[in-house]
Amino acid sequence: MSIFEYNGSAVVAMVGKNCFAIASDRRLGVQLQTIATDFQRISKIHDRVFIGLSGLATDVQTLYQRLVFRHKLYQLREERDMKPETFASLVSAILYEKRFGPYLCQPVIAGLGEDDKPFICTMDSIGAKELAKDFVVSGTASESLYGACEAMYKPDMEAEELFETISQALLSSVDRDCLSGWGGHVYVVTPTEIKERILKGRMD
Amino acid sequence: MECVFGLVGDGFAIVAADTSAVHSILVHKNNEDKIMVLDSHKLIAASGEPGDRVQFTEYVQKNVSLYQFRNGIPLTTAAAANFTRGELATALRKNPYSVNILMAGYDKEAGASLYYIDYIATLHKVDKGAFGYGSYFSLSTMDRHYRSDMSVEEAIELVDKCILEIRSRLVIAPPNFVIKIVDKDGAREHAWRQSVQDVTTASL
Numbered sequence: 001m002s003i004f005e006y007n008g009s010a011v012v013a014m015v016g017k018n019c020f021a022i023a024s025d026r027r028l029g030v031q032l033q034t035i036a037t038d039f040q041r042i043s044k045i046h047d048r049v050f051i052g053l054s055g056l057a058t059d060v061q062t063l064y065q066r067l068v069f070r071h072k073l074y075q076l077r078e079e080r081d082m083k084p085e086t087f088a089s090l091v092s093a094i095l096y097e098k099r100f101g102p103y104l105c106q107p108v109i110a111g112l113g114e115d116d117k118p119f120i121c122t123m124d125s126i127g128a129k130e131l132a133k134d135f136v137v138s139g140t141a142s143e144s145l146y147g148a149c150e151a152m153y154k155p156d157m158e159a160e161e162l163f164e165t166i167s168q169a170l171l172s173s174v175d176r177d178c179l180s181g182w183g184g185h186v187y188v189v190t191p192t193e194i195k196e197r198i199l200k201g202r203m204d
Numbered sequence: 205m206e207c208v209f210g211l212v213g214d215g216f217a218i219v220a221a222d223t224s225a226v227h228s229i230l231v232h233k234n235n236e237d238k239i240m241v242l243d244s245h246k247l248i249a250a251s252g253e254p255g256d257r258v259q260f261t262e263y264v265q266k267n268v269s270l271y272q273f274r275n276g277i278p279l280t281t282a283a284a285a286n287f288t289r290g291e292l293a294t295a296l297r298k299n300p301y302s303v304n305i306l307m308a309g310y311d312k313e314a315g316a317s318l319y320y321i322d323y324i325a326t327l328h329k330v331d332k333g334a335f336g337y338g339s340y341f342s343l344s345t346m347d348r349h350y351r352s353d354m355s356v357e358e359a360i361e362l363v364d365k366c367i368l369e370i371r372s373r374l375v376i377a378p379p380n381f382v383i384k385i386v387d388k389d390g391a392r393e394h395a396w397r398q399s400v401q402d403v404t405t406a407s408l
Contacts, residue, residue, distance in 0.1 A: 007326070028328055033339065035320060036328050057326040062293050101297060 003104055006031060008179030009054035010141035011041055012170055013110040013120045015134055016162035019190040020118040022050050022110040025141070025172045026198075027182040028057060037182040037203070045071050046081040047194065048112040050187055052093070054139035055105035055125065063103050066094060084111025084119040084139075088129060093136060095127035102126050106138040115193040135169075141180045144173035163188045163197070171201040207315035207338025207370055207378060208238065209393070210306045210318050211332050211346055211362065213354040216387035217316040218394070220363050221250040222378030234335050234400055239384045244308040247391045248288075251335050252323060254303040260301045264288050281309025283321035285327060286397035292325035300324075304335040310386050341373055342366035354383050356385070360395070364382055367397055 013022040019035035028039035042052040043064050051067065070090060074082055078142040080090045082090070088109045090133050095103060102125045110120045122136035123129045130136065148169040157165060167186055175179040184199035225236040239249040240261045248264065250257045267287065270277045279287070285307045295301055304321035305321040320326075320333040333344040345366045354362070363383055371377045379400035384393050 028326070030322070033343070035333070039328060056324070056329075058293060058296065058322065058324045061289070061327060062325070155344055 001031060003090045004055050004106075005140050007055075008173050008177075009041060009139035010137075010170065010177065010180040011052035011054045011139050011144060012109045012137045012145050012166060012173075013052065013108050013122075014133060014153065014162060014169075015118045015120055015151065015155075017156040017158055018112075018116045018118065019139050019159045019162060019168040019188065020110045020112065020120060021159075021162045021186060022052050022108065023166050023184055024052050024054070025170070025174050025180040025182065026137075026185055027180055029179060034073060034182065040185070042185060042187060043068075044187075044194075045087060046075075048189070049082065049084050049087050050110050050189065051087075052108040052110075052138075054108070055103075059103040059105045063094070063105055063107075067091065067144040070094070076164045081169050084109060084113050087111065088119075088121050088123075092123055092127035095123065095125065099126055101188040105106045108136050108138050110189070112189060112191060139180060141173045141177035144176045145169065148173045159188050159190050159195070163195070171199060175202050205337040205374075205376065206238070207251045207334075207336045207342070207381075208251040208304070208306055208372075209334035209339065209342040209363075209366060210308055210332070210348070211250060211350060211354075211359060212308075212316050213319045214352075215310075215316055215355065216359070216385055217247075217310065217318050218356075218359050218363060218383060219247055219306055219308050219318075219383050220367065220381050220383045221251065222247045223380045223382050224378040225254065225395075231400070232398045234380050235376075235402060237382055239382060240265060240308075241384075241391050242284065242309075243272065244390050245278070245311070245386055246281055246284055246307065247386050248306070249306045249384075252305050256303050260291075260303050261305075264291070273375045278367065280314065281307065281317050281319065282311075282314065282329075284309065285321065285329075289321055289325050289327040292321065292323070293314060296325055306333050306335065308386050308391075309400045310388055310391075312388075337374055338366075338370045341369040345369050364397070371399070395398070
């Protein structure tokens with residue numbers, strides 16, 4: 001079994017009309033055994049940038065702590081929040097620093113940039129950025145997620161419709177993956193508010 | 205194989221651990237205490253490589269005491285758990301410790317809490333947790349009977365159910381267990397469950 005599949009995870013982000021949604025599953029497992037069903041994989045960096053980390057849970061936690069630290073320093077020095085594109089470059093640089101002993105995570109970054117234009121990107125465990133205009137996925141359920149998102153996505157969805165779409169895509173994908181699931185955690189972010197919702201899916 | 209498990213009840217947390225010290229096919233002793241009292245209101249139940257287990261938990265205990273001496277107030281359970289995770293995470297890519305930890309503690313504000321800390325430094329706050337082959341039996345038994353507002357008597361009954369399950373279903377089941385509890389009155393030993401006692405030639 002690959003070390004990326006040790007804990008199990010699924011993360012997806014989608015772009016809507018002046019909004020974005022980022023969702024993850026809630027399972028924390030140790031190979032075949034489920035340890036917890038309320039594990040947080042998505043973290044807020046600031047009101048307009050979120051990062052979802054899939055992969056090995058210990059590196060998810062370490063990397064999150066390092067990124068929050070770097071962002072807080074940035075806020076102190078620049079007296080403003082980081083733009084999502086800048087934050088993505090920061091994550092990429094931090095991952096590539098460990099090129100020959102990497103953090104075993106695949107981040108999904110989603111944010112609202114200038115003029116409330118949504119930005120999403122994903123990268124592999126050594127920081128190769130993959131920008132997309134529609135959706136990005138990562139985790140053990142990524143192949144199912146690609147299929148589900150490709151089928152369900154349409155451009156310029158409003159926040160409510162985007163929430164429905166990303167939830168259905170997430171739940172149907174994790175149902176085909178034994179290592180991820182046990183519900184879902186969805187954040188829908190518009191320029192004015194952040195809506196956090198917990199999904200109840202198949203609890204197995 | 206080492207069995208450690210624990211759960212949180214109404215204003216208390218209980219942890220139980222087997223007490224066999226085993227080297228290959230030989231049982232060196234069967235009253236080895238694997239639950240260390242960290243400070244007045246914290247317990248660490250550890251399982252894993254014997255040298256690492258003792259060295260690492262003593263290291264954590266001394267650092268927790270040092271903090272208290274330097275700052276005049278004790279660490280909260282969450283802080284101690286995060287400190288432990290940090291030490292494991294730092295050592296992970298240099299000189300890893302093979303120790304799995306369940307940290308139970310009581311704080312005035314937060315109440316009783318239990319933290320699951322993997323040997324690869326995955327940290328998660330849980331209501332019930334377990335390590336080892338025994339976890340396959342104890343986690344399922346706890347899933348079936350656990351409620352969040354259990355009294356001490358009900359929790360001890362559940363712990364006994366788990367011990368019975370481990371003894372009857374695990375092929376090399378440890379004969380003896382120690383149960384420790386932490387609540388507002390502090391961390392202390394609660395009971396032993398012994399089916400085999402040390403035999404000396406004098407007693408024969």
